[in-house]
Amino acid sequence: MGSWGSQAMGSSGHRVMGFTSHRVMWFPSNGILGFISHGVMMFTSHGVMRFISHRVIRLLGSSVIVLQSASNTVLQTKKYQDWREEDSEAVMTSSSGYPRDSFGTEALWNTESFGMTPTSSSGSPFVSIPVQCPNNNGLLYQSQHGPWNAQTNDGIMDKDKYFNEMENAKPVGYANDENTKILEEKSSIPAYQFTSVPDNFWNSNPYKAWNDNSITLKPTESMDNNMHQLDAPIPENIDTKELCEKLTQEIQKYYICRKYFAKKVLNKGPKVLRKMLNDPKPWNKLQSGRVNYIRIHNWLNLPLEKRLAILNLEFPERKCETTETIKAGPLNAQLPEKLDLEAEKLTEQLVQEIKTHEIPQAKFTNHQPIQKNLDVDDSINDQYNQQTLQTSSDKGSNDALCIPESQIQTYLHRDDINDQYNHKLLQKGNVYMYNHDPLLSNSDTADSNNQYSHQPINPYKPQPFPANINCTREIFKKQPFHSVDFILNKMVFKPSGMRSPSLDDSHRGDSDNNSTKPTSSSSSDSEAFAYYERLLAAPLANAAVLDTKVLCTSILQELEIKKISQTIFAKRVANCCQGTLSELIRKPKSWDSLKSGRGIYVRLFNWYQLPEDRRMEIVDKKMNWAVPEKKPIDGKGIRTSEAPAQKKPRTVFLPVQKSVLQTIFKENPRPSADVISHIAQALELDNGSVANFFQNTRKRTKDQQKRNRHPQNDFQGNQEENQQGDYY
DNA sequence: TTTGAGTCAATAGC
DNA sequence: GCTATTGACTCAAA
Structure with a gap:
């Protein structure tokens, strides 16, 4: 819409260089107006008006700003909402890294010395240029003579004059999406062109097109941007001190995160807000900084619902909200730097509390609804009919109730002791991490990993614990594998006389199927490996639920303590590659959200359940297992x-x-093939890589969001969250 | 044909 | 050398 032209006389005729704003974008959140053109960008922001030539802002998707140099090097990208004044400053004032054209960035202020004149060849202003400039309340202003009139006689742009022009200009309206679209449609002519006749430039100039066929921008429409609510007309005067005090009270009252307030209301960083609140400047001393106070003023004047809506609406992944909620609760007072509590004592106290007050465990943690399947008696039938698997994350939230191993007597999947401990543990309020149906049995197919999704029904056959497996009961008792039970969620009681069918019978060394462990000395390694492979590939019982979080924590500990490398562990135990293992154990998915991916977790569980000597033998570096070809996982070829x-x-x-x-992804995670192609072209990438990027990022973002909903499943996420500061 | 889930495996980073 | 990250790929389902 707005256009500036200049002529530089070259030796070979007229070289007309036009810098025309082909697209105009108004960044309502920060009062910056961008003129987007094909060769030159003119930028206006509060008090700053600079000229940069050979910068291209491309619109990708709907509102992503991509700054490119003339050689198409991408200089910077941002969502326009995130664009700040300092970004403009940085772009416009930097000379390093940003290729300058022959005029330099100061060209605007000294047009004459470059042969650029704001006047036409006739010596008088040839064009009146509509200029959009935001005032402090977010309106676009139009000035018919804008910058040209602001020029001094010696060709230098007078900034003060320019902004006076702006102040006196007639308001146009908000450049909302619709208006931006209108403006975009108006600008389609390349700005940079050579011509032998100066007038040709003007004739082909979108400015002319604009004038010849002017359009009217729509007046302010419904507020699709929260910022518009904050851009109500400017009050004549604001008592900034009082305003800041009031805001401080509100922030404290509603546990508002300053950082987000600064971002959402001011579109500024936390430091700006902090400075304002600590040291509010008098209104009459303020210039462009008034906008911040105006927004606070307007925010405070909104109804509470709207006020909070503005803050909540776009909380990224609601992290802040979570933190606020946590901080708000009396139970979440700040912890001392060092906890002088014994985990066991604490756990015991908690368990006691729960018993005493009959607090449902699920309710105790994470405010989860009481899990129906914790109710042993009522849930049995439903489970069998619906096979509803409980989310391990829900279960995981009960971690606090896990009784330290030392407090639990050795618990084996043994007929003679199962009931005893089962009973005890249930009484103690422990949550089992494994859920199995004692009336149904394992799948017969030893290496089918897909069974966890399909759960074939087989009659359960109780098997005696193998006497010939090279592991005594004493050894078992010494092993940490009693803690395996924490990984299992048992939905139902175990009928006496039945042991947990958590492992395939072959694991038990059942004499019937001759799967006793061949010792390394008496058999080949490959036989031994085949034996272990059967153990590891043993399916879980039907309706079994693993608490993947607890499992993965345990596995991680084991790997660390025993110095087992992920690479070996991945190959020998998990039957996957190191990278996959790393991700699976660091970022476990809840059991019920897994589709065909349960197999690896089952293998981990099966390994963890083995006695230590067996576990270590499998991952022993010295053992040179002839690792068989990768087995098909989950029915995949x-x-x-x-x-x-x-x-x-x-x-x-x-x-x-x-x-x-990444910027485009934030704006549009699902670009069409056309857009992908466009992006690929702009970035000089192939379509496939761009498509892969979006595919992978969608998936990983989704996974991350899931973990955020159940942060206890995210080891890294917790750390990150803890690093967030500046909250109140 | 496109998309999601699962995974491999190259490679960055320590 | 080890782990975490991430681009590429496969398969199945929509």
Whole structure:
């Protein structure tokens, strides 16, 4: 819409360089107006008006700003909502890293010396240029003579004059999405062109097109942007001190996170807000800084519901909210730096409390509704009919109730002791991490990992504990595998005389099937490995539920304590590669959210359940197991080796490409093929890599969000969250 | 044909 | 050398 033209006389005729704002974007959240053009960008923000040539802002998706140099190097990307004044400053004043054109960034202020004149060849202002400038209340202003009139006689732009112009200009309206679209449609002519006749430039100039066929921007429409609510007309005067005191009270009253307040209301960082609150400047001393106070003023004047809505509406992943909630609770007073509590004592106290007050465990932790399947008697039938698996994350939230191993007597999946401990543990309020149906049995197929999704029904056959497995009961008692039970969620009681069918019978060394462990000395390693493979691949019982979080914590501890490398463990135990294992154990998914991916967790569980010597033998570096070809997991086909598809070399995104992709993803995680193609072209990537990026990022974002909903399942996420500060 | 889930495996980072 | 991250790939379901 707005356009500026200049002519630089070259030796070979007229070289007309036009810098025309082909697209105009108004960033309502911070009062910055961008003129987007194909060759030149002119930028206006509070008190700053600079000219940068050969910068291109491309609109990708709906509102992602991509700054590019003339050579298409991407300089910076941001969502327009995130664009701050300092970004403009940085872009416009930086010379390093940003290729300058021959005029330099100060060209605007000294147009004459570059042969650029705001006047036409006739010497008088040839064009009146509509200029959009936001005032402090977020309105676009139009000035018919804007910057041209602000020029001094010697060709230098007078900033004060320019902004006076702006102040006197006629308001146009909010440049909301609709208006932006209108403006975009108006601008489609390349700005940079050579012509032998100066007038040609003006004739082809979108400015002319604009004038010839002017359009009217729609007046302020319904507020689709919260900021508009904060951009109500400016009050004549604001007592900033009083305002800040009031805001401080509100922040404390509603446990508002300052950081988010600053972001959501002011679109500024926490420091800006902190400075304002600590040291409010008098209104009459303020200039562009008034906008912050105006927004606070307007925010405070909104109804509470709206006020909070503004803050809540876009809380990223509600992290802050979570923190606030936590901080708000009397139970969540700040912890001393060092806890002088014994975990066992604490656990005991908690268990006692729960018993005394009959607090449902599920309710105790994480405010989860009481899990129906904790109710042993009522839930049996439902489980069998619906096979509803309990989320391990819900269960995981009961971690606090896990009784330290030392307090639990050795618990084996043995007929003669199961009931005793089962009873005890239930009484203690312990939550089992394994859920099995004693009336149903294991799948017969030893290596089918898909069973956890399909759960075939087989009659359960009680098996005696193998006498010939090279592991005495004493050894078992010494092993930590009693804690295995914490990984199992038992939905139902165990009828006496039945042991847990958590492992396939082969694991038990059942004499009937001759699967006793061949010792390394008497049999080949491959036989031994095959034996272990059967143990590890043993399916869980039907309706079994693993608490993946507890399992993974245990596994991680084991790996760390026993110095087992993930690489070996992944190959020998998990039957996957190291990277996959790392991700699976660091970021476990809840059992019920797993589809075909339960197999690896079952293998981990089966390994963890083994006596220590067996566990260590499997992962012993010295043992050179002939690892068999990768078994098909979850019914998926084996990757055929006969026709190895040419794997595309891994693309290493340049930081700037990554940055652009991430920015676009935030705006539009699901771009169409056309947009992908467009992005790929702009970033000089192939479509496949861009598509992969979006695919992978969607998946990983989704996983992360799931973990955020159950942060106890995210080891890393917890740490990150703890690092967030500046909350009240 | 597109998308999600699961995974491999290259590689960054310590 | 080890682990975490992440681009590429496969398969199945929509």
